[in-house]
Amino acid sequence: MTTATDDIELFAVQPRVSLEDYASAATFATRHRELAARVDALRARDASGQPRHPALAVWPEAIGAALLFQGHVPAVRAKTSFEGAVKRVAIAEALDVWRAWSTHHPPTLRECVYAARAALVHRTLWETFSSIARDFNLWVVAGSALLPASRRSPDTPDFEPHGARTYNTSYTFSPDGRCVAATRKVNLVPTQEDVLHLSPGRPEDLTVLQTPFGRLGTLIGYDARARPHTREEPWFVPCAQYLDALGMDILAHPSSASAFDRDDTGKPHHEPGHGADHQAQLGALKRVRYVVSSQAVGKVLGTSLAAPSSLLERTPSGAVRVLAQASSPQDEDVLHATVPHP
Structure with a gap:
């Protein structure tokens, strides 16, 4: 439990990832509980040792994507692309992949693999972050993973695919360990996520949660951007403005940026934008007070993350203030700020 307070604590978790983190459910859980312990060590406490303020911790986008490879890390370690690793898993899990195809008839091999592995991916992600939220008394936005819709509620470790259309999906957990929201990414990054055979979420399904520290919304990666990267995206939805209009106070922004991303001019960019660009977007909003933007660093299957x-604040005057920023885009870090209730 937490003591009564007018402040909240915000944490952006920046893990350094490697393929070995995904060898099993146990290795994944151990890795992220270590990071949660770092969060816990930074929290303010009262005289009895209880956390003084409610706290929100955000993990980065796609932190659960490589959970597809549980049990197959030695076999996919030499692969230099996500596509190659998925094909290797498809061979190893041929019976389950065939069952997924016979049940859901997805048009691509990738979607067969996503559906075949969905129950395992969901359970590992759910059990890891549900226990972190409960054991460390945190509100947790658990990054994201590649998952179909489920016939079951997100507030259970059990999972039954409802078709094979697969979404970049983020779960939010309350301090009692319940999964209180599932968010699907609406805007898929051209040439990156569309080639993964993902499906876009619907903007009308985006919601804000009432929490003890205000109204919380989650936008995954590109969805926090005000404008598309290229001129070839007429379907782009400015999701941040949409949730701002719904009264969002705090934006949880799990994101993931490849060091080699390029926009349509050939210049490097980070998805969905950070630094001055990200600050300008926040300044244009009307209601949002804080943004917690988490990135992963490291390298997995040939993809470098950097x-x-x-942690950003939009002040009452509309100016944007950097509360904290990682000192390096290559090193693991946990950012922390104690701020007034919005």
């Missing part, structure tokens, strides 16, 4: 996490 962008700094940040």
Whole structure:
């Protein structure tokens, strides 16, 4: 439990990831509980040792994507692409992949693998972050993973795919360990996520949660951007403005940036934008007070991840203030700020 307070604590978790983190459910859980312990060590406490303020911790986008490879890390370690690793798992799990195809008839091999592995991916992600939220008394936005819709409620470790359309999905957990929201990414990054055969979420399904520290919304990666990267995306939805209009006070922003991303001019960019660009977007909003933007760093299957996490505040005057920013886009970090209730 937490003591009565007018302040909240915000944490952006910036893990350094490697393929070995995904060898099993146990290794994944151990890795992220270590990070949660770092969060816990930074929290303010009262005389009895209880956390003084409610706290929100955000993990980065796609932190659960490589959970597809549980049990197959030695076999996929030499692969240099996500596609190659998925094909290797498809061979190893041929019977389950065939069952997924015969049940859901997805048009691509990737979607067969996503559906075949969905129950395992969901359970590992759910059990890891549900226990972190409960054991460390945190509100947790658990990054994201690639998952179909489920016939069951998200507030259970059990999972039954409802078709094979697969979404970049984020779960939010309350301090009692309940999964209180599932968010699907609406805007897929051209040439990156569309080639993964993902489906876009619907903007009308985005919601804000009432929490003890205000109204919380989650936008995954590109969805926090005000404008598309390229001129070839007429379907782009400015999701941050949409949730701002719904009264969002705090934006949880799990994100993931490849060091080699390029926009349509050939210049490097980080998805969905950070630094001055990210601050300008926040300044244009009307209601949002804080943004917790978490990035992963490291390298998995040939993809390098490099962008700094940040904590931002939009002041009453509309100016944007950096509360904290990772000192390096290559090193593991946990950002922390204690701020007034919005």
